[in-house]
Amino acid sequence: AQTVTQSQPEMSVQEAETVTLSCTYDTSESDYYLFWYKQPPSRQMILVIRQEAYKQQNATENRFSVNFQKAAKSFSLKISDSQLGDAAMYFCAYPESGGGADGLTFGKGTHLIIQP
Amino acid sequence: EAQVTQNPRYLITVTGKKLTVTCSQNMNHEYMSWYRQDPGLGLRQIYYSMNVEATDKGDVPEGYKVSRKEKRNFPLILESPSPNQTSLYFCASSPWTGTGRNTIYFGEGSWLTVV
Numbered sequence: 001a002q003t004v005t006q007s008q009p010e011m012s013v014q015e016a017e018t019v020t021l022s023c024t025y026d027t028s029e030s031d032y033y034l035f036w037y038k039q040p041p042s043r044q045m046i047l048v049i050r051q052e053a054y055k056q057q058n059a060t061e062n063r064f065s066v067n068f069q070k071a072a073k074s075f076s077l078k079i080s081d082s083q084l085g086d087a088a089m090y091f092c093a094y095p096e097s098g099g100g101a102d103g104l105t106f107g108k109g110t111h112l113i114i115q116p
Numbered sequence: 117e118a119q120v121t122q123n124p125r126y127l128i129t130v131t132g133k134k135l136t137v138t139c140s141q142n143m144n145h146e147y148m149s150w151y152r153q154d155p156g157l158g159l160r161q162i163y164y165s166m167n168v169e170a171t172d173k174g175d176v177p178e179g180y181k182v183s184r185k186e187k188r189n190f191p192l193i194l195e196s197p198s199p200n201q202t203s204l205y206f207c208a209s210s211p212w213t214g215t216g217r218n219t220i221y222f223g224e225g226s227w228l229t230v231v
Binding site for chain 2: 104106
């Protein structure tokens, strides 16, 4: 079974600073997507960014970018110019495969605190 | 607006009283699934469906049933709820590719408390 590991249960950063959240995963597949989801206090799951494994270029969405290291199976999320609204739980997710399940395996999350 | 809609959003029920959480999507997605989220455990998949009349167990199916009679709807049924099913539940949908190369969209979540 695939596993997704987020080794930082909690991170804290000063407003306007940059923070990086770590994620590693285990897979034997070669072509897949990887995701970061944000879960604010409302508990809604919001897609932050998606990386396509066959692309060497790291995905970027405004202040959010990833550092994707395919060989190392590492997929970290970098948030630049942190804002108070970025405070949330962040989940890394990898699609399950086998039998066409198309579900997601999630890490256990990183709680991001933004210090004003 | 493309969305996944769950109801109810909040529910307190008693042990053993059957309940259904509805889920509907308006994106014509083939794939739908249910997750539960518990503290320290992240999200875990309960059941999924790849199309109408095609459902299968996820990681934590015990105590749950699902059905997929229409493409847009995927209700989650708790025949005899127990307190260990107190959780936050998410319905999700996506176009089905079978390749792991698709994006999954989530409903807003349903808080369920079983007393």
